Amino acid sequence: MTFKNLFATIFSTMLVTGAFAQASSIESNEEVAKPKVKTYDKLITVAPIQFTENGVGFSIAYEQAIDKEGIVAFNLPLVATFDLSNNNNSNYYNNYYRDHQDAMYYFMPGLKFYPTGSHGKVKYAIGPSVVAGFGEYTDNGYYSYQHTQDKFILGVMVNNSLNINVNKNIYMGLEMGFGFTYLRQYDGITQNMGGLAQGGFKMGLRF
Secondary structure, three states, rough: OOHHHHHHHHHHHHHHHHHHHHHHHHHHHHHHHHHOOOOEEEEEEEEEEEEEEOOEEEEEEEEEEOOOOEEEEEEEEEEEEEHHHHHHHOOOOHOOOOEEEEOEEEEEEEEEEOOOOOOOOEEEEEEEEEEEEEEEEEEEEEOOOEEEEEEEEEEEEEEEEEEEEOOOOEEEEEEEEEEEEEEEEEEEEEEEOEEEEEEEEEEEOOO
16 A cells, blocks of 8 residues: 555544534533423412411412322321410310310321313312321310310321412412321320311412
């Protein structure tokens, strides 16, 4: 092989290698430069106005969409409510003859079904949740007798909600739910089934 042929072969190889490297670099840059689309499928809410069958309080919740359209979402609220009538010291009847529910804390994991998806201005949702709650129950009797017991409940609830997406990030909503207990215990002693209720006004952030 002459020097010219050797030079031509090396030069051709360098050109082909350089062209391949440049093409690979362009493809790599295009992949890196491709913007990610935000799905806004997560939601954190706070309810400054929250009630249950126990009383009035507040709640926080986390919601995560399961599918791309946001038709099904996992919802995890944590609720605390207080029987405000328990602090009414001026009412003899309330303080000496009325049973008090005291503070109750609830854990309510469940699902939300948005029939038309969660993306949009105003959306309706419905879904079931499991309700676990614990707190205290004070049994008031005659002669200022009081007996405070640990309370535990386990039940199910169906929730309905009106969801308003003010914009892509700001959320507001109203929620109402009703259900019943499978298990209701005072100091470990099982009682009859009872009713469950919850509702509130929520504000939150989608991201």
